[in-house]
Amino acid sequence: MIPLEAYVAVSAILFMTGLVGVLVRRNFIVVLMCVEIMLNAANINLVAFSHYLESMAGQMAALFNIAIAAGEAAIGLAIIIVVFRGKIATNVDEINILKW
């Protein structure tokens, strides 16, 4: 039996990976991937807690998370394509018409 702490540790490591990635990486696609990692870290937590607490609410929340992550990816890629058409840029630093 794998203890709960193991799951929480894995999810914390994943979350920190995603968090640091969003703050450090400059490519939009990679930033989007890092956000997906953060959401999936939350899913691991939710499912693990749901199993140990014997309540279904966590698994349901994880399903909603997955659906929302898919929607986010769709809208995000659409916006990135619009920006890419207007100006050849996929890096955060090259998007600087408005004062940051």
Add this chain to the structure above:
Amino acid sequence: MMTFDLTLTGSDLLLVLPEIFLTLWLCTVLSVDFSMRKVEHETLAYLSIGGLLATVFILIWFDQAGIIGSLFKNMYVVDHLSIFFKILILLATAMVIFISIDYVKGFRFFKGEYYFMVMMSGLGMMFMASANDLISVFVTLEFSTFGFYVLVAYLRDDIRSSEAGLKFFILGVFAAGLLAYGISLVYGETGTLIFSQMAGNPGSYGLAIGFLLIFAALGFKIGAVPFHSWIPDTYQGAPTPVTAFLSIAPKAAAIAILIRMFYVGLASFKPMWVLLFVCASIISMTYGNVVAIAQKNIKRLLAYSGIAQIGTIMVGLAAGTKQGSDAILFYLLTYLFANIGAFAVVIAVNNFINSDEIEDYNGLNRRSPFLAAAMFLFLLSLAGVPPLAGFIGKLYLFVAAIEEELYTLLIVGLINIVISMYYYLIVVKKMYINEPVDSTPVTVSLPIKTVVYVCVAGTLLLGIYPKAFIDWAVSATLMFSKIAPPATAAHSSLLGG
């Protein structure tokens, strides 16, 4: 044995009648748009406004007849508080569609879809106002924000709009990541996702981290410092009616969630979150007002002023009493009229001279006395000058802070009113005293004129006769009269004086 069952009865469906009605209505608007090519986009706009106002009437009926309750195992609640916020959001949505009509004429494609997206975001925020557990908070928050991602980047040919959309999107999904992880931690610590069942939890580090993450995510939505970095750029680049929408509706909906979460779920940890809100309020007010002084673009000025206004609204959350929540509700009403009115004037000027620079407001009084006078009134209300609505709202908030002996917050708030007066009056000086470069009269179209008149009337009415609206706010928050405990001596001495 783990089981999960959801039942849905006829009386449950009645509770979501406004949302079902609006959903059907906006599907109708979309169908009319793509099936009848001859229909002008103005017709679609008035059709949308009709649907929104009909939904407001259903909600008023709910409020009067006392049709309240909860459904989906307490995940979704319809009470007087949520009805108040829904009416506020629907009024904002209807006014935004009104001020969009002229703006949409300039679009080359997707004119009808614009109204659909605006109503869709409005619908998402209606659900936010009813969210009573963390799953519904997450889903409804993303529902409304998805609409805004598209709306902010709506001008495909304008690189500034796309850029604003991208910045908003990156920070928005980052906030969603924080929110999801925060929810998972809170669930692990308390074993529940429903606010009312969290009350009485002994508390732990995991719970504290989880709630701080959720607070950060909602801070992004309301634009509180230090989570404000997307606000000025997004406001400047987005289509101006969308900026007007962003500046009030999502903030109001997120405030509804904050009130519910902290007043109901975390009532036992009140001293800690009071400290959190006192700090956030002081930083937001001061930062927003000081940075606003240096702005040259009217949309950026209103963006920073919005950050400061959120700081003022958080004074009520810092008080953490029923009176604080009443004051927040009333203040949001005053902010709705003053802010949408100010943006309506900005849109009217932009439609005519195609510029948002404050320099171009020089001598606006000569070019359009009506717009200049209206803008003067809205800016004074935002600053909090009697006898306008903003004055009563600020007074009410600060009285709630005095009752809780938060004197530091009070003094910072008063200093900030003086700072804000300075940059609002700079705009007023440019409009009234400076000479115009080009003195052709500015013509204002009928829809924008209507919204400006409605906002002027609202600002004056809330200032001169606030009693009816205060009574409404007080009755909307009756549920908090028992829950929020009185301030203890320990935390008063910690924060006071």
